[in-house]
Amino acid sequence: MGKRTAFDKYLAQLEKAAKVLDLDPRIYARLQVQARxxxxxxRIEMDDGSFKEFPVYRCxxxxxRGPTQGGTRFDLAVCESEIKFLAAMMTMKNAIDDIxxxxxxxxxxxxxFALSMGERERLCRGYIRTIAPWIGPRVDGPAPDxxxxxxxxxxxxxxxxxxxxxxxxxxxxTGKPVVLGGSLGRSDATALGAVYATEAMMNKLGLKGQQTVAIQGFGNAGDFYAKLMKDRGHTIISVSDRSGTISxxxxxDLYDLHNFCHDESGKxxxxxxxxxxxDxxxxxxxVALSADIFAPAAFEDLIDAHMARELQSKFIVELANGPCTEEADEILAGRGIPVIPDIYASGGGVRVSAAEKIQGLENQKWPANRVHTWLKDQMFKAFDDLKKTKERYQLRSLREAAMVFAVGAVAEAMAWRGGFEYKYGETIDVPTVxxxxxxxxxGPKLVHRKSA
Incomplete structure (x- = not known):
């Protein structure tokens, strides 16, 4: 038996939700594959005149429930299975956020980071030339990742x-510069959504006052989350990145740490x-594992079974995609340590991307406080939805509740649409650009639909 892929992880969660919901087999079959x-x-010309090729994907x-929407990542770990997994989880994340x-x-x-500015621009333009016939505001909208x-x-x-x-x-x-139609409140949206999720869990557990926080990952989301939690009176006792952990x-002194690790532009x-x-x-x-709140904000599967057994936190809030292994999830559930799952906790960026898209369609600019109020209301509503789903179906964790709630919402839309006799799912191989x-x-001759 081969190694389980990232997409297999989604399929395992989907199977559990399908059993709980007694899902229509036709809907279950479609949710197991991508629509497209x-x-x-x-292939780009490098600054020195040589050429390099890069595999590209859009799922x-x-x-x-509407046009697809989701991020675009540039990373050496990108592969087809990962992109399919992340697209599937975006379907569920949008459903949880009622988008x-x-x-x-x-x-x-x-x-x-191995490319010059010019090489990156050529790569980005080549990517859009590859996927342009299948995107647009009423079809599929790429965002940052x-x-x-x-x-x-x-x-x-x-x-x-x-x-x-x-x-x-x-x-x-979405995720554009403000001067090109980007939304105010976008830069810290993922972290702010996670803060609202944290506060919702604290309310549920009856936690008041200052809490200690450990953050696994000090990139954009982790850095903003740390600052926002510090501003609310909490104590950041541990931070980590790929180089290791400090506590x-x-x-x-979070501002001193931030200024040491980042330049004036935030890089x-x-x-x-x-x-x-x-010290x-x-x-x-x-020290990190003893924090009241443990916030993974890095990459997949960093919380393994060993860490799950050692962790002493009151709860975990997942800013990263899939930071807990399946075995770690089972251990944490058995120990009674709540996990605020990624498909809910990291939904702030998704919510503000939706706000940015609305602003783009209406050619308007919302003030930041309107964006933040919209985000806060939705994050607290979604937490309540997941809590009720967990209680209704007597589920072990909020992660299970999140998948059951999301699959149920998507399945309802699919049931109303019908059309199960139509052929479903396609893979399009585009010639090299x-x-x-x-x-x-x-490259291939480009034939494109109108955006409207």
Missing amino acids: LVRGTV QHNHA MHGGGKGGIRVDK VGTGAQEMAWFLDEYERIIGGEHCFAAF DPSGF KIRKVTEYPRW RSIDPLR TVYKDLSSK
């Missing part, structure tokens, strides 16, 4: 508008383990 997978290769999991979108996800297998941000979304937007004939289409992408039981320039002001005589991991230094291209 576009894959290809982008649209399910359209029953009328399905789930999409895209990616390029690349170390973007690991390794991408406002700059990549700006290049995506510009290339897409060129392809469709110059028509402005701010709603086609201070009395609490870090991370140093490892947390290079920070000089912490190296203590066991930093033991080559992008030269002058941004000219060789």
Whole structure:
């Protein structure tokens, strides 16, 4: 038997939810496959005149509740299984957030930090040339993810508008610069949503006053979460990144730590383990595992069975995608340590992306307080929905409740639509697209739908 893939993890969660809901077999069958997978290769001319090729993907999991929406990651770990898994989980995340979108996800297998600015731009434009016939505000909307941000979304937007004939289409992408139709409140949305999820769990558990917090991952989401929790009076006692973990039981001077690790633009320039002001005589991991709140904000499967057995926290809030292994999940549930699951806790960015899309369609700009109020109301409503679902079906964890709630919502839309006799699920292999230094291209002839 081969190694379980990321998509297998989704299938296992789906199977459990399907049994609880006694799901229609036709709906269950469709939720096990993607509606559409576009894959290809982008070949770019490098600054030195050589050429390099990069595998690219865009997956649209399910359209029953509306156009698909989801991030685009640039990372060396990107593969077809991971993109399909993340697209499927985006379907469920949008359902939990009561957003009328399905789930999409895209990616390029690349170390973007090994590329120059010009090479990154050529790669982004080549990516849009590959997927453009199958995206648009009423079909599928790419957003930022690991390794991408406002700059990549700006290049995506510009290339897409060129392809469709110059028509402005701010709603086609989210996570853009504010000056190009991006939303206020987007930069800290994922972290702020997780803070609201944290406060909802604290209310449920009757926790009041200052709590200690450990954060696993000090990128964008982890850094913002730390600052927001610090501003609310909590104590950050442990922070980690790929280099390791640092801890201070009395609490870090978070602003000093942030300024040490990041430059003025917010770009991370140093490892947390290079920070000089912490006590190296203590066991930093033991301190981290003793925090009241443990917040994984890095990559998949970092909380394994061993860590789950050692953890002493009151609860876990998942800012990362799939940070707990399946075995760790079972151990934590057995020990009675609640986990706020990723498909709910990390939904802040999804919610504000939806707000950005609405603003793009209406050609409006919402004030930040309107965005934040909208996000807060939805995060507390969603927590209540999951709590009620857990109680109704007598489930062991909020993760199970989240999947049951989401699958039920998507299944209801699919049942109303019907059409189960139609052929479902397609994989589209696009010929290689080559992008030269002058941004000219060789590849398939582009035939594109209008954005409206």
